[in-house]
Amino acid sequence: MLPSDLAGSDDSQASLPRSERAYQQLRSAIQAGHLAPGTRLREVELAESLGLSRTPVREALSRLESEGLVVNEPNRGMMVTQLDASMVSELYVMREVLEATAAALAARHATDVEISLLRDIVERDLVLAEDPERLVSNNRLFHETLHRCAHNRYLLKTLRTLHESMALLGRSTLAVPGRARGSYEEHMALVEALEARNPTQAEQIARRHIQQAYKVRLSLWVEEQSR
Template sequence: MTAKPSRSSGSEAYDLLLEAIDSGALPAGTRLREAELAERFRISRTPVREALKRLEAQGLVLHEPHHGAVVASLGYAEMTELYHMREVLEGTAAGLAATHATATEVEVLREMVERDGGLLDDPAALAGTNRLFHRQICLSARNGFLNTMLENLRLSLALLAGTTLAVPNRGSESVREHAAIVAAIEARDAAAAEAAARRHIRNAFKVRIGLSNGPG
């Protein structure tokens, strides 16, 4: 006897679908059928429908003629635009953090970098803590509008397949770059913090270009 799907709110369904897109379990171009998703995630169809509408409004899902809802994809031009804006916003956040971060927040950032040094053999785990690091810098910047823009931008990053941290040596390079950002924040050098953050995003973009131009 097949168990009935459990009930779920639209918010819970959204989180499940977003995680599946971000992890690559639902890659770009995947058709999104309500019934199949409800069965896959053991939730009812109504919250799935609500989640798909929300994802569509955010640009992560689109409707294609004769196909219905599919996971959106980013072309090279869109990827370039995304990383350009990320460089601007992440750089601004780091500069503001150098001015506004408390001593405790700086200590938290240092501890994050130290912890990540032990995750170099686990790119998936490192990718997760990497997101937390950047989010902490944004919170330390004390600018709600900037935080909202970065959160919206990070949603689009979910459409990029794989993580650059899986590329050989990129994980260790990223941790060193994070350390440089934190050092500048701790020194209260806003210009150096912004420059370090911008350099970090540019380096990540170079690696991403290599992934997008790879075989397959």
């Protein structure tokens, strides 16, 4: 069942169709970790928590299933997707390919103002080093801004879908000691490659950045599985 603080209606969602409202609230709950991987999703309980009928909840669950955030397991019903080692690997393979492509395109097409904005975002990492929650938010902003700097609507759409699935991974790799500093240095090197208008270098740095993130993610996954 959803936490009580998510059950209330948001003014910004009040005018949305009920199925869209259910979809957005459930997706947000999954991404925030309120509905953890493996959680059973019962229509009756979710409908009661959201203050909706079962039909829009069923439609929302179907949409989430098509996006990979929810899976319908035989004999178990709907549940939040649990990732295994191969699925984690597949996510990072795709992320490496797409992020590297975005970086190369950004080196060609981003405006000077956009690149300057990316530098400002990276520099905020140093200020936010002692504030993990805001640091994670700033990291997300950096990558979302980089994606937009590629100026390719189809790549942007694909990256958004991928990053919704990344929410299933749980806590950020920035929580691992030393990773925040490494991420900052990798981001700064990428910005410098963009400023130099060097697509090849930008692509290589982006690939290494995701590869490093994957190594840390894998160590976190192994640690969590051993508990």
